[in-house]
Amino acid sequence: MISRSVEAREQEVLSAVALNAMIPLANERTLQAVYYILRGRKANQTLQDVHLYSLYPYYRMFPHFSKEKWDKIVSNLVQRGCIQVRTVSGMNGKSTFVVTPEGLRYASEQSNHYQLPRWLSPFSAWLLTFNLEIFWKRIHLLVQTVSQLAAARMDFIPVVTDRRIQSWVKLQLRNGEVRERWQAHLGDELYKLWSPLPAQVQQILAGQLTGAEHTGRTSGQLAAEMDLSPSQFQLLFRYGLASSVERLQQEKEAFSLLRILLDADHQERGDVRLSESAAKTYALVQRGISKADIARIRRIKESTVEDHLVEMALRCPEWDASEYLSSELAAAIVHTSEKLGTGRLRLIKDHLGTEVSYLHIRLALARNRGEATS
């Protein structure tokens, strides 16, 4: 029972999301950069763009976005007169784009129609480093396992095949006393967590779960039943996950069981604010090792270490960057950026002269941005 207008709505939702993500990047970045953000590319450049332009809700919104589909969305937006691609000097021949007045109008119209501001509201800088997919798989397998425990039938096939998720769940439910608590209260805690959410979102979350007496629906099945296009579904699903995480974060004491879903992520991968690799670099930096030595020790390129430094500048306000950037120079760079009204490194560098390196500029902008958000 798939309604025939689903495809049309899918195009509209994708266009609306893409266009809203494009607006802050107009004149500054390529269209490709927007695509990388929506797909959730792990490159440092992409992560920096997300921070620099506060595009947190958009990062990894559509992890399976194909290039083909993206090109189609872009050409639709061009045809509608919403955006224009143009080549400018000073970007190594790369082309940027502008969003037309019609584009701005269309973005806000569609934004209202599909309630984008609402569904994008719970995403913060902190959430960026939190893995929502792992969070969801853990909930999924916890519910299934506790349900099977309650039914006293442990011969079940887990819906989550990921070994690490399986051993994590096993660890949480290792002894009898703890198990009883989960059996007694998991349903209540989930109810408390999800009942404030809109009914559609509740249905998307709970409808996918599997228990001893009930097999969950796939996202495709639920979307069809609820008459949502795949991207609409994804928008609401991510809203549900992000809201759950935020709420658990804010009211830890109220969720004595479910709050472990937050703790565990920290233990597993070092400094949760950083990418895995950057966290390793940060650990070495804290021991006073220079960037050339870090590159040698870790067998990575020095430029990669520099990427990590920028990430640290962005997300670790306690890090003292003075070894790489004096506060005077930082201030000068930020000032220039504001005066020129751009975050483009090349333009800033041309203005300040050769003794200022790209690393200086990137660190200064990142630090400035990090302070603004923390």
Place this chain on the structure above:
Amino acid sequence: MSTSLQAHLQRHFGYETFRAGQEDIIRGVLAGANVLGVLATGGGKSVTYQLPALMLPGITVVVSPLISLMMDQVQQMRAQRRIAATYLNSLLDPADMREVMREIERGMYKLVYISPEKLQQSYVQALLKKVGVSLIAIDEAHCISQWGHDFRTDYLRLPEVVRALGNPPVLAVTATATTAVREEICSLLKIKPEHVVLQSLNRKNIAIDIIPAADESERRSQVLRQMDEWKGQGIVYCSTRQAVEVLATSYQLEGKRRVHAYHGGMNSMERMLIQQQFLSGDLDMIVATNAFGMGIDKPDIRFVIHYQLPANMEAYVQEIGRVGRDGEAGYAALYYTREDVQIHQYMIEREYPTRRQIDLLAELLRQQQPLTPEVLASIELTQEMADLLLFYAQRVSTASREEVAASLEPGMELRDHADQVYGELERRKLLKQRKLAEMIRFAEERENCLRKRINGYFGEMGHEYTLQCCSVCGLERSLYKESRQTENVGRIETSWDLRQALSVLLPK
């Protein structure tokens, strides 16, 4: 002996009696012989190595080419707490791999499933030798045969591995093997004729139907209509993921029954849910590629439909073999248009490297380039293709020099013997073409009994049937259909209640 075997069967598996062939196989294995067991799909092959695994002192190694299948089996055994089992394959990350190996060393497992390429690795062999292997079971043993439809080079290296592990007894099992394939398995694995246990592959309760169609659009509308009509739960097989998506989506628009697509391009959670829904009866039909069905033990599947021509008779028989394992009447239909042949021609062509790719690979090796995925991608070779080429090169050159030791210069080998290697590939391609031609002849058979054709292909005489035989002998299709007046699907307009949804999952 027999009573004690049965007691073990009862205690560990909960069955009263053995299925045909199982007991003979197990006895042979326990007596230390090398055994080949040919049992029909669903005939209980796994019991033939799982039961000995419980009774033998050391560990039992099960070689299986299908990673997903081995993971399913281990998962099931863990769920049932029947045998301490684990697996080693390339999907384990290094940390997990080390952990599993430590556990094996500590003697935590009786049964270790392993992929053939992992078994080639010397540190794995050293570990297994150290803990002591009582039995090597080789699942899908037809993969060892170059006459088989599914030949794998790393299977051909298994006899060496058996030697390296100190020649423990070998149990080869398969559900499909022609006479030529059986002979090759026996000669490679040193199995004596009296230790071949052959069960009839004839499935009496399945009616065999072939339905030719003029073209794709005629076929699609025919199948879409009939999906409403077939009795019970079933599987519709298509050759490609795209065909699966098109058929499933078109049916979901118009059809009356609950249907979902299934193929390797879907993520694992989705696949688990769909499989589970089918097992529990929430779905009536699965439209799938051949990725669906391995290791699924559902006794009451009533029909299997081939929307397109399968690649060969072996695959066809394996897939229809999933019908009616409970012994009740079942139905298998093969839809066929001449256009189907092209898909397979294309897939066969794409599966093997070209002559130019062979030369490029030889050149890379000569320059001592490490064969990273990127390097291979630059000449459009997959890892499997490269392995296949190196394997043939090594074999051809050792044959010509009559030396056993492998050369240290695979690049030279490949360059010097490129013609022979290419010739070998051409022979493989030709074999697949022949298998395809055999399949086409079967699909176009209008005179001889289809059941006899199938069984004859596997060197078997039996052709008994319980309800109906086949479309050549005459078939009343209405026996496998029922009329459905009401629409089963459609949005269920119940109001949403979170409390209630959660209490179904987590009852108090």
